[in-house]
Amino acid sequence: MAEVVAAICTSHVPAVGVAIDQGRQAEPKWAPYFEKIEALRAYVEELQPDVCVIAYNDHASAFSLQLIPTFLIGVAAEFPPADEGWGPRPVPTVPGHPELAWHMAESLILDEFDMTIANEMPVDHGLTVPLSVMYGQPPAWPCRVIPLCVNVIQYPPPTGHRCMMLGRAIRRAIDSFPGAERVAVVGTGGMSHQLQGERAGLINIEFDLAYMDHLRDDPEAAAKISHTELMREAGSEGIELVMWQIARGALDPAVHEKLRINHVPTSNTSNGVLVFENV
Numbered sequence: 703m704a705e706v707v708a709a710i711c712t713s714h715v716p717a718v719g720v721a722i723d724q725g726r727q728a729e730p731k732w733a734p735y736f737e738k739i740e741a742l743r744a745y746v747e748e749l750q751p752d753v754c755v756i757a758y759n760d761h762a763s764a765f766s767l768q769l770i771p772t773f774l775i776g777v778a779a780e781f782p783p784a785d786e787g788w789g790p791r792p793v794p795t796v797p798g799h800p801e802l803a804w805h806m807a808e809s810l811i812l813d814e815f816d817m818t819i820a821n822e823m824p825v826d827h828g829l830t831v832p833l834s835v836m837y838g839q840p841p842a843w844p845c846r847v848i849p850l851c852v853n854v855i856q857y858p859p860p861t862g863h864r865c866m867m868l869g870r871a872i873r874r875a876i877d878s879f880p881g882a883e884r885v886a887v888v889g890t891g892g893m894s895h896q897l898q899g900e901r902a903g904l905i906n907i908e909f910d911l912a913y914m915d916h917l918r919d920d921p922e923a924a925a926k927i928s929h930t931e932l933m934r935e936a937g938s939e940g941i942e943l944v945m946w947q948i949a950r951g952a953l954d955p956a957v958h959e960k961l962r963i964n965h966v967p968t969s970n971t972s973n974g975v976l977v978f979e980n981v
């Protein structure tokens with residue numbers, strides 16, 4: 703049977719993608735961050751997941767206010783990088799896994815999660831930047847990808863608790879797939895940042911580090927953090943952290959923390975990486 707081998711959480715800062723695409727990792731502004739990220743790349747190279755289920759949010763690239771799916775799964779054979787206003791990122795097309803994705807769609811919907819199904823969809827920096835953070839600039843992505851798109855753009859987003867429950871349902875879906883795939887469930891976004899309003903530029907590293915501890919040790923409690931508290935403590939875009947609950951939910955209650963990176967700031971974001979495996 704297929705198996706969940708790790709939960710990988712990472713910010714998906716667009717400027718990180720630009721720095722990679724433009725070969726600026728060695729510049730003084732970026733070098734400290736990319737030196738830290740080497741540990742994640744080494745971990746992923748050793749782990750070699752066959753599939754990454756990536757929980758991310760679309761930033762008005764594939765969808766607009768015309769259509770706002772709360773939870774969506776991509777079942778296509780491939781997903782092109784989205785044009786976010788400056789042309790698509792110069793990264794490989796993202797290969798899908800239709801067999802596992804359709805199995806997950808069926809399992810999740812019969813498990814009472816009302817997934818939207820996308821047969822065709824471009825993927826923006828929310829999904830491609832985490833791939834670049836994990837793999838650098840390969841000629842082709844070394845894993846297949848199942849996009850799991852979550853609305854955290856337009857109120858009301860799903861609760862952290864609902865995301866944790868979705869993560870558990872994803873685990874059941876993967877566990878019941880008759881294949882040998884080793885799957886990493888990736889939660890993206892966050893950590894603290896706010897892009898607009900009077901508190902634009904907000905970063906709360908104390909909250910972020912405590913959230914990492916909380917997610918590791920007591921995910922049930924972390925999942926109960928309200929939207930209001932998340933936004934108060936981690937800023938309006940900090941609400942993306944609910945997607946980390948999806949990755950955490952796909953593992954057992956007890957986990958090993960394999961890797962933790964935090965770097966403040968990249969762009970205007972507290973950048974975090976957190977990796978767990980089952981005990």
Ligand SMILES: [Fe+2]
Pocket residue numbers: 714759761828891892942
């Ligand atoms: Fe985002």
